[in-house]
Amino acid sequence: KNEVEQSPQNLTAQEEEFITINCSYSVGISALHWLQQHPGGGIVSLFMLSSGKKKHGRLIATINIQEKHSSLHITASHPRDSAVYICAFGSQGNLIFGKGTKLSVKP
């Protein structure tokens, strides 16, 4: 049973395109995390949010608690945004992860 579903699994975009990655989850949560993993493996925490919207530079994360859905948006995408984006939520002391969305941004 997948408690976290991400879509799409793979996404190819042209530079400057507006990108949306979606995350749906099946249980009540207190906070949802968005993570970024570049080739090479290191994972960076982008956002942790429990309601509304957060913005950091060209990245925007939104969450709708009632609909159990979150989105990560990238405005004016750039090839350096190419990475795997992972959503996750906390449960019983640890994180439950989605399988990730692999984003490739072409120049």
Next chain:
Amino acid sequence: DVKVTQSSRYLVKRTGEKVFLECVQDMDHENMFWYRQDPGLGLRLIYFSYDVKMKEKGDIPEGYSVSREKKERFSLILESASTNQTSMYLCASSPSTDYGYTFGSGTRLTVV
């Protein structure tokens, strides 16, 4: 900034060897985690620890053990490495689940 340091980026070991993966964090975080990441399966929790000398099994603990003798250090041990343990291993720490996580750079382990 919190830093989580994993001792090796790449490691090649032979089947049957005992393997130690070390993880150190420098911000006095209570919780530490070991995950493995495989294509198509995403990140899966092996073990986590919420305090010194405390450990909890995650989703896939078989073939692994852990040690947390000091708050800043969480070690993952492969008692007898097997080829199906070839994977990317990621360590993380957090002050609690209501706060953000910090991940190490990962160790890509190959068992031959």
